Amino acid sequence: MRIASQEKEDRLAMLSGQMGNCTPSITNGFSYSEKDGSQLRLQHTQAFWPRLITLIAIVLLVYPLVACGSDNVLEDVHASAAQLTLNENGKLGPLSLSYDLARDAHISIAFFDQGGQRYVLRDNEPRTAGKYTAQFDGTYSPDPAKPDRRVLPSGQYRYVLTATAAGQSQESQGDLSIQAPQTLPPSIDKLVAVPEVISPNGDAVDDQTKISYTLTQDSTVSVFVENAAGNKYFLQPATARKAAAYGLEWNGKIGNDLMPDGTYNLHVQAQDNIGNVTDQSHRVTLQNGGKSELQITKVEFSPIAVPLGGDLHVTIKVKNTGTTTIQTFGPPPGTAYTTNMTYNNWLEDDGATPRYYERPGLWRVAVSWNVAGSPYPVRWGLTPDMSPLAPGQESTITGTIKLLPRTPEVRFWASVEQGGVGFPGGEVAQTVIRIGY
Secondary structure, three states, X not given: OOOOOHHHHHHHHHHHHHHOOOOOOOHHHEEEEEXXXXXXXXEEOOOHHHHHHHHHHHHHHHHHHHHHOOOOXXXXXXXXXXXXXXXXXXXXXXXXXXXXXXXXXXEEEEEEEOOOOEEEEEEEEEEOOEEEEEEXXXXXXXXXXXXXXXXXXXXXXXXXXXXXXXXXXXXXXXXEEXXXXXXXXXXXXXXXXXXXXXXXXXXXXXXXXXXXEEEOXXXXXXXXXXXXXXXXXXXXXXXXXXOEEEEEXXXXXXXXXXXXXXXXXXXXXXXXXXXXXXXXXXXXXXOOOOOOOEEEEEEEEXXXXXXXXXXXXXXXXXXXXXXXXXXXXXXXXXXXXXXXXXXXXXXXXXXXXEOOOOOOOOEEEEEEEOOOOOOOOEEEOOOOOOOOEOOOXXXXXXXXXXXXXXXXXXXXXXXXXXXOOEOOOOOEXXXXXXXXX
16 A cells, blocks of 8 residues: 555655755856956856746745655555454464554554444554564454453454654554454353462472362463563463363472462463453462471481390481471370381371371471381471471481381381472481391
8 A cells, every 4th residue: 555645755756856955056047257367257148037936936845845855654554455254263364464664653553343443453552663564363452451352343344553753643544354253252260269378388388279260161271370570480381171160289380490479460361263362360479488308417226236125216317408497297206116006006086087197298207117017107206396397497306116026137217208299318327227036
């Protein structure tokens, strides 16, 4: 599309070429001769006055235009197609709107339906001089503050591209037809995150949030969190989903990396095949996040020779080498075991419910041996009163194990237990104990 009187621009260019520059030359209207060998005399020719008057008239008429050039800021505006067709299998005719800017300007692009309703594609956005192409997929944003997108209804539209520079605006218009199926956009209902505040530090207290939502129709769904700077981190990439109820958990990590403390916007976003996008969000706050780590610094099994039925004394010293406080669970240090017992032997008052069991996120020390009937049957809490262990804090745990196996030698070792994770310390201080009988 040619705009802004190209014929006028071509005419001015011709005049500029004929004149050479903005100062007209009138020396052809004069002749020079010498008088008495020294005095220069200017003589007027016969055609001087008519030619001078003509030149002055031309200069006064076109000089401002020739000197300043074209006032057009917007040039060569054209659409790649006159119709955009969409169906449930996707877009069949992608459309682009190209234009040139002769100088820096602010650009607005809007579409108007036959009733005059305005749909904004670009709104007063700054652009430097150059060539541009704006892509149009047939959708618009009903609320600029939200990421939702809606497909324009089928019909005839007029696009208007406006460029504003130095307080002056110039616009170009064109017609566009959109053909799209009449479908309802996807809907996301009952988005919930419980709890809304989590402390992902491995202490088994609010380490993760449980997320649930209901999708009302088949869509492509992505789940991500967004920080205060607008950066997005995906919990689930875009995946085709059937209409159903869904749930997932988030422990504050993206991959293996724990996100910094702060408030995040959790987004569930659904898109259908023709471009409708629906977004629902929920705030989740991370606080007191950190790394849980417990290291054994000393282990002692004594004596190394024990009579059958005698007690093996165990001393284990640990240090919280993580960045967060860790919680613990019983049995308390000092609890006496036999090699025929486990930590499940102690029951509640009902006589049936184990008092001590594996609890996710809680830490204990553990002891096992090569002829044990189950992994790490002996476990002790880190502190006598089950108080938490702060970063850098140390604790010494002691206890006894009555040796009952009728075998001359038994190999013992120690480890630390992180509930729900396992035994990250490995087998520490393997020691052979001789049993006499």
